[in-house]
Amino acid sequence: MKAKKIRVLVAKPGLDGHDRGAKVVARALRDAGMEVIYTGLRQTPRQIVETAIQEDVNVIGLSILSGAHTHLFPEIMRLLKENKAEDIIVIAGGVIPEEDIPELKKVGIAEIFTPGTDTRDIINFIKEKVK
Amino acid sequence: MEIVKKIINGDRRAAAKLITLAENDFDKAEDILKELYSYTGNALVIGITGPPGAGKSTITDKLTKSLRKQGKTVGIIAIDPTSPFTGGALLGDRIRMQDLSTDPGVFIRSMGTRGHLGGLSQVTQAAVKILDALGKEVIFIETVGVGQAEVDIVKVADTVVLITMPGMGDDIQIIKAGIMEIGDIFVVNKADKEGCERLITEIEMMLDLNQNGQWRPPVLKTIATSDFGIQELEREIKHHLEYLKESGELEQRRRESAKKEIFDIIQEKWKEILADSVSNEFLNEIVTKVVKRDEDPYTAVKKISDILMYSYTQGGKK
Numbered sequence: 084m085k086a087k088k089i090r091v092l093v094a095k096p097g098l099d100g101h102d103r104g105a106k107v108v109a110r111a112l113r114d115a116g117m118e119v120i121y122t123g124l125r126q127t128p129r130q131i132v133e134t135a136i137q138e139d140v141n142v143i144g145l146s147i148l149s150g151a152h153t154h155l156f157p158e159i160m161r162l163l164k165e166n167k168a169e170d171i172i173v174i175a176g177g178v179i180p181e182e183d184i185p186e187l188k189k190v191g192i193a194e195i196f197t198p199g200t201d202t203r204d205i206i207n208f209i210k211e212k213v214k
Numbered sequence: 215m216e217i218v219k220k221i222i223n224g225d226r227r228a229a230a231k232l233i234t235l236a237e238n239d240f241d242k243a244e245d246i247l248k249e250l251y252s253y254t255g256n257a258l259v260i261g262i263t264g265p266p267g268a269g270k271s272t273i274t275d276k277l278t279k280s281l282r283k284q285g286k287t288v289g290i291i292a293i294d295p296t297s298p299f300t301g302g303a304l305l306g307d308r309i310r311m312q313d314l315s316t317d318p319g320v321f322i323r324s325m326g327t328r329g330h331l332g333g334l335s336q337v338t339q340a341a342v343k344i345l346d347a348l349g350k351e352v353i354f355i356e357t358v359g360v361g362q363a364e365v366d367i368v369k370v371a372d373t374v375v376l377i378t379m380p381g382m383g384d385d386i387q388i389i390k391a392g393i394m395e396i397g398d399i400f401v402v403n404k405a406d407k408e409g410c411e412r413l414i415t416e417i418e419m420m421l422d423l424n425q426n427g428q429w430r431p432p433v434l435k436t437i438a439t440s441d442f443g444i445q446e447l448e449r450e451i452k453h454h455l456e457y458l459k460e461s462g463e464l465e466q467r468r469r470e471s472a473k474k475e476i477f478d479i480i481q482e483k484w485k486e487i488l489a490d491s492v493s494n495e496f497l498n499e500i501v502t503k504v505v506k507r508d509e510d511p512y513t514a515v516k517k518i519s520d521i522l523m524y525s526y527t528q529g530g531k532k
């Protein structure tokens with residue numbers, strides 16, 4: 084019985100109450116054959132990292148609209164490191180200003196998908212990274 | 215073994231990794247599970263099943279919070295169906311358990327059914343052991359109770375709570391289809407909705423007709439979203455455990471569960487050996503012969519079995 088599956092946590096940090104984008108991505112990843120753990124709205128960095136560890140995911144996909152990414156994302160990366168789970172690939176999507184992207188990549192976010200990204204690009208990126 | 219030590223010392227990352235290995239490559243996990251086995255058998259296992267959306271996750275969340283207040287540690291294995299078409303799955307049970315995720319006394323793992331029927335219950339049993347060795351005192355298994363395969367999974371539990379809700383029209387049908395027998399405690403959740411009393415009456419009637427053991431399953435009413443009835447459910451679970459112990463049924467159930475596990479694994483092993491040692495061409499040839507009446511199915515099976523036995527004694531699979 085051998086059946087490796089890519090496991091992805093789709094999480095929504097921050098306080099805004101919209102998760103349409105996150106749900107669209109979650110469904111697209113499922114349809115691409117992945118196991119998607121969906122946790123709902125308003126997750127704290129600690130909740131996200133703890134869930135990622137228990138679920139042993141390959142990827143965390145963060146969706147954000149509220150603009151709080153500049154402090155939430157580094158905090159998530161810090162907690163991953165603290166838990167020796169920095170091998171988990173972190174990607175992000177949502178409304179993220181162009182000028183913030185280099186800084187986020189520097190703290191270890193593997194890729195940032197801005198609004199209008201084709202979900203197929205996200206799928207390909209994940210499949211390429213998780214080998 | 216390093217990983218076994220880590221798990222019994224409470225390393226949740228090691229436990230999570232071993233569950234993944236059991237899901238992805240059971241043969242490899244086996245070597246570790248062998249060593250882990252002597253550290254298991256301490257947890258109380260509770261199966262939570264019922265139709266989609268009945269409130270299984272919400273009730274599991276509430277029961278867990280209550281157990282935590284009493285100082286008990288909890289493991290949760292939440293199983294959702296894998297799409298047979300894409301192989302993917304959307305695992306959303308954690309949405310109802312958000313506050314539990316940062317509690318160090320709770321470990322939650324979501325699993326897809328992945329289409330391996332016998333394999334799933336084997337993997338679930340492995341996951342239960344891993345959480346047990348990790349030190350979780352009570353372990354919940356949540357599955358959607360629609361098919362026989364899902365029912366099979368919760369059969370390994372000490373106590374099975376069957377959750378349903380009014381207003382589904384055919385929910386009573388779902389319960390009738392072979393699932394009725396496995397419920398030790400019945401819960402009609404969403405008692406704030408219309409049709410609750412009627413559903414309770416129907417279930418009571420059916421239980422009276424099917425009465426066969428010493429334990430008559432109680433039928434409870436809950437509103438999980440507002441904690442109504444949760445305490446009573448907890449009391450009934452305790453009550454059932456006492457019954458299991460006093461009547462000797464606990465031992466009986468654990469025997470059944472061990473037996474089922476052994477047979478599940480044997481089945482999977484031989485299926486693998488079959489796939490590895492008998493080619494499809496050969497199987498097709500035999501099938502053609504049987505269809506044409508050149509050979510009977512019994513002789514065909516004998517031939518295949520001989521090949522299997524030979525492969526097995528030669529070291530089995532590649």
Ligand SMILES: Nc1nc2c(ncn2[C@@H]2O[C@H](COP(=O)(O)OP(=O)(O)OP(=O)(O)O)[C@@H](O)[C@H]2O)c(=O)[nH]1
Pocket residue numbers: 265266267268269270271272273307310358403404405406407436437438439440
């Ligand atoms: N009105 C009402 N809604 C409830 C009650 N219990 C749960 N719900 C709601 O019912 C929905 C489904 O609850 P879940 O706990 O996810 O149900 P489930 O059985 O785990 O669902 P699946 O895992 O998807 O099969 C959620 O929106 C809950 O908030 C209740 O007692 N009354």
Ligand SMILES: [Mg+2]
Pocket residue numbers: 270271272306307356
């Ligand atoms: Mg659920």
